[in-house]
Amino acid sequence: MGAESGALLVLQPVMQVVQLAPYLSVLEDPGRALTVDEVRSDSLRQQFVPLPTGRTAFGVSSSAWWVRLKAQNPGREAVAWVLNVPHNTTDYVDSYEVRPEGTVVTQLAGDHRPFEAQRPASETFSFSYLTAPGASSEIYIRFAYDSAGIINVYQEASTAVAFAQQQHTKALWLGVFLGATLLVILYNLFLILSVREAPFFWYLLYASAATLTYLSLSGLGYRYLWHFSPQLSDTIPNMAVILFYMLAVQFSRSFLETRVRAPRFDRILLGLIALTAVSALLLFTGYRGVSVKLTLLIGLLLGLFPVLGAWLWYQGHQIARGYTLAWTIWSLTVIGAILRFTGIMPSDPFSIGATRFGMISQTVLLAFALADRINILRNEKLSAEKRELSASLKSRNELESKVLERTRELEASRHQAEILAREDSLTGLLNRRAFFERGNEEVGRALRHRHPLSVIMLDIDSFKTVNDGFGHGVGDKVIREVALTLTRVLRDSDIKARMGGEEFAVILVQTPQESALLMAERLRVAVQACQVAVEGRAAGRAGGAAVTVTSSFGVSQLTDGVDTLEAVLARADAALYQAKNRGRNRVCAANMAEPAVPHFEQLQNG
Template sequence: MRLSFVWIAAAMLALLSATPGLARDVLSLTSDMPVKHPADAAAILEDPDAVLTPADILDGDLDADFALVDGTAVGPTRSAVWVRLEAVNATKAPIDWVINLPNAQVDEADIYHVIDGAVVAVFTLGDKRPETNKVLTSDGNAAPLVTPPDATSIVYIRLYNRIGDVIDPYFEVSSPQAFVAKQQVIWLLFGLFIGGTGILFLYNTILFLRIRSSLYFWYIAYLGTVIAAVVAATGIGTRFLWSTDSSLPEATPPFLTSLALALVVQFSRAFLDTRRRAPHFDKFLRLAIAYFAIPPVAYLAGDGALALQLIAAGGLILTPLPVYGAWLWWRGHREARFFTVAWGAWFTGSTLAFGRVLGVLPSIDLTVRFFWVGVLMEAVLFAFALAERIRTLQTEKAAAERRERESLERMTAELEARVAERTEELSQKHGALTETIAQKDRLLSIVAHDLIGPFSIILGMTEVLKERAARMDPTKVAAFSADVHESAKALHKLLDNLLTWARMQRGELTFEPTEIDLSHRARQTIDLFRPIAAQKDVRIVYDGPTELPCRVDPNLVDTVLRNLVSNAIKFSHPDGTVTVDGAPRDDGGVLITVTDTGLGMTDDVQTSLFRLGAGASASGTVGETGTGIGLRLCYELLRDQGGGISVRSAPDEGAAFSVTFPPR
C-alpha cells in the first residue's frame, strides 16, 4: 500500500514537472556526501528518434521540456533518454563528487558537466565505447566531477541503446570516498557470487562425473549459464573478456538469459519427474522450453526491446513450477521443499529485476542489485534440493535393495526347500525304482524257477507217454495225464497273472464296473476250487449273506477271489478249512474276507507281503510253489479302483485276507 502511494505521488510530480517553468529541487553538494539517488533534483527528456545532439541540449533551451523523474525505468525502448541534474556547492571550497550509472547494459552513456553555460567535462562511456574512456572503476559507468565554491553544476546524461533495450535513468551521486567504499562492497558481493556459484558448479560437476545423473547435468548446465549471464549483465564481461566494439556485450545477455530459463525448466522437469507424475503439466513445460527460443530470434531480427519483453513474459510462464513444487511438498515429498523455496527466491529477485527494467517498480538500490542475490540463493537452494533428492533416492535405493535382498533370501530359501523336497522325492522315487527293479529281477528269477518245474513235469511225463503209452497200464496213463494237466493248470494260472499284471503296468487294462452280486461270485469261485481243495482234504465254505450287491468290474472280482482262495488252499493243512464270507460296509462298499487255518506268517512277512517278489518262493503245506505275483496283482487292482486289501495272521494260526470294494 505504501508503494502505491509512492507511485501515485511520483506520477503527480511527473505531471507537474511537465509544466514549463516548474521549479525543481537542487542537489546540495557536500564533501562527505553519502551514496544516494537524487530523484527530486533530476529531470528526464525522452528523444524518441534519437536525433537530439549535445548542442541542442547543452545550451539550456530545452530545459523546460525536461520532466521530473518518477523513479522508474523507461523500460525496453529504442528512444534516447536525456537526464538533467542541477547541483549547487554553497561552500567556500571546491567539492569533488562522483556520478555513477549502475546499469552496465547501455551502449552509450554520455555525461556532460556544465558550469556557468560552459562545458567543463565530457565523458563518453557505455558498452560500445572503449574501456579506456572509463576513468573510474565501477559496476556501471561513473565519472568524477568537481564543482567550484559558490557554483552550480548542470549535469546532462544521454543514455541510448542502438537496437533497443532497457533504459534506466537511475543514477547515484556521492563523495569519492563513499563511492569507493560502496564499489568495494559491490565488487566483494560480485566476487562472492562468482566464487560461490563457481564452487557450486565445480562441486556438482564432480558429483555428476561420479554418479552420471542427468539431473546433475541439467543443474550444472543451468548454473554455468547463469554464471555466464551474470558476468555478461554486470559489465564484468566487457571489462575482462571481450572488447567493446564486438556485439557480445549486448547479444550475450538475452541469449544466455533465454538459455538459462530453458535449462531451469528442463532441470525442474527432471527434478519433479513431471513426465511420470503429471504428463499434461510436462507437455506445458516442454512448450515453455520451446518458447524461450523466441527471444534470441527477436534479438537477431534487430528488436532487442521485444526480446527483453518476451523474456520477462517467459518469467511469468514459469509461475506454475513453484506451485506444483509446493503441492508435492504438501503431499509429503520432502525433496520438493528446497525446490519450492528456491523458486520463491528466484521469483522474488526476478520480480524486483523485471519490475524495475519494465518500469513497474521504482529504481532503487534493492531492485537494481538484489536480483543476483536471489539468483545465488536459488542456486544454493537448488543444490540443497539436489542433495535432499539424492538422500531420498539413496534411502529408496537402500530400501529397494533390502527388499530385493529379503526377496532373494526368501526365494533362495524356497528354492532350497523345493530342491530338498524334489531331491527327497527323487530319492524316494529312485529307491522305489530300485526296489521295483529288484522285485522284478526276483520275480523273473522266481518265475523262471517256477516255470521250469511244471515244464519239467510236462516234458518228462509226455516223454514217458510218448515212448511207453502203448505198453503202459491205462491206470498209470491216467495218472500221468492228471499230473500233466495239473502242471498245465499251474502254468496257465501263472501266465494269466503275469499277463494281467503286465497289461496293468502298461496302462492297457480297462475296467468296466457293473452291478453284480459278490456273494454269487464268491460261491462260483468256491465251486471252481472245490475239486482242488478236495485233493488236499481241505474243506472250503461260504459263510456270508445270500446277496451282496456291488458296482465293480466282474473280472477284477474274479481275479482277486481266485488268487486269495488259491493261496488259502495252498497254505492250508490237510483237513483244514477255508472260509469265504462277506458283509456290507457303512460307507456303501463291501468287505470280503478269505480265512484259512494253515501255516500263518510272521509280522515281517506281512510287512513285505504285497511288494513284488517278496516271499514269492514260499511253499505250500504239501510243497506247492508260487511266485507271489498274485497278491501284488490283487493289491494293485484294488488300489487303482479305490479298494484295498489287508491281512491278519500269526505263525501256525492261519491267515485272514480282507478285501474292500469301493461304494456303489
C-alpha cells in the same frame, strides 16, 4: 527541495550514496536525433518533467532519454564527486556537464564503447566531476540503444573517496559470490562423475548460465571480458538471460522428472523452452525490442515454478521440497528484477542488492536440493528393498493366509445359516425356536430385576377362508402384511415371532399387562385397517381389488405364580381362544371374564 520544484542537488564535502531520483527531470527523444545544444534550448528545456515518484525505469524502449540534473557546491572547497549509473547494459550513456562559463564537458560510456581507463574503476557506468567552491553546474545524461532495450535512468552520487570505498567493498562481495559459485560448480562436477545422473549435468549448465548472466548484468563481463567488441557486448547479456531461462526449465524437467510425474506440465515446460528459442531467433534477426519483451514475459511465467514444485510435493514426491524452497527465492529474485526493469518497482540499493543476493542464494540452495534428492532416492531404494523382503515373507505365508481366509468364509457361512435357522422365511420375523431362546433370556432378566413383562398371542381370524377362497398366494400376502404391521407398530426392543401358520407371538419387555392391553388394541385396529391387494379371479371373488382381515388377541403378564415363558404363553393362548369364542376381532386378557375392549374404552374415556 522536491523534484516538482526543480530540485537542486546540494553537494557536500562527504557524500556516501545519494539517490538522485528526486533531483532528476527527464525528456524522451523518440527519434534519437537531438543534440545537447538542442535539448538545452528554451523550447525543449520546458519539456523536461520530473521523474514519477520512485520510478526510474521505462521498460523496453527504442527512444533516447535525456536526464537533467542541477548541482551546486555552496562550500568553500571544491567537491570531487562521482555520478554512478548501476544499470550497465545500455548501449550509450553520455554525460554533458554545462559549466557556469558555458563550456560543455563530455564524457562517453555505454557497452558499445571501449572501456575507458580514465573513468573511475567500476563495472558500472560512472562519471567524475569537480565542482568549484560556490559554483553550480547543469548535467545532461543521455541513454540510448542502437535499436531497443530496457531504459533505467536510476543514478547515485558519491564523493570520489566514498565511491572508491564502495567499490572496494563491492569487490569483496563479488569475490565471495564468484568464489561460492565456482565451488558449487566444481562440487557438482565431481558429483556428475560419481553419480552420473542427468539433473546434475543440467544443474552444472544452469549454474554456468547463471554465472554468465550475473557477469553480464553486473557489468563485470563488459569490464573484463568482452569490452573490446560492441557486438559481443550487445549480444551476450541478452543471450545469457535466454540461456539462463532455457536451462532453468530443462533443469526443472530433469530434477522433478515431470515427463513421468506430471506429463501435462512437462508439455508446458517444453513449450517454454521453444518460446525462449523464439526469443533468441528474434534477437538475431533484428527484432531486439520484441525479443527483450518476450524474455521479460518468459521470466514472469517461470516465476510460477514454485507452484509446480509445491504441487508435486503435495502429491507425495519428496524430491520437490528442496526445489520448491530454492525456486521460491529464484522467483522472487527474477520477478523483482523484471518489475524493476519495467518501472513497476523502484530501483534502489536494496532492490539491486537483493537481486544479486537472491541469485547466489538460489544457486547454493539448488545445490543443497540436489544433495537432498540423493538422500531421498537412497531412502526410496532402501524402502524398495524392504518392500521386496516383505513381499518374500508374504509369499511364504500366502498359503496360511488363504487357509485363514477360507476359514473366515466358512465361519461367515455358518453364521448366516444360523441366522436363517432362527428366522421365518416368509415374514422375516423370528421363528418359534429363536422366539423361545430370546424369550427365556428376557424372562430371566425380568425376574432378576423384577421388571414387568407381558406376552401377546394373536391369530388371524378365519384365515382358512382366505386360503380357500383366494388361494395360498393371497394367504401368504396376508401373513406378510400382518408381520409388517407388527414391525411398524411395536418397538424395536419388543420380540416378535411367527409361531406357525397364521399365529404370532410378541414379548413386550418392561411392560405391564395394562399397557400390553393398550398395545394389543392398537395392533388390532392396525390389522383391521390393512388391505391386501389381489389380482385376477381372486379379485372378483373378493368383490374388489383388496382383501381385509381381522385378528384376535390374548394378553398375559409374568407374575410370581406364572414365572416361565411357557406358562405366560399358555395363559395368553387361553385368552386368545376366549377372544375367538366371543366373536373374534377383539382383545382378551388372561383370567378376564369379559372382552378387554370395553375396558379399553373406559380407560381411554377416563
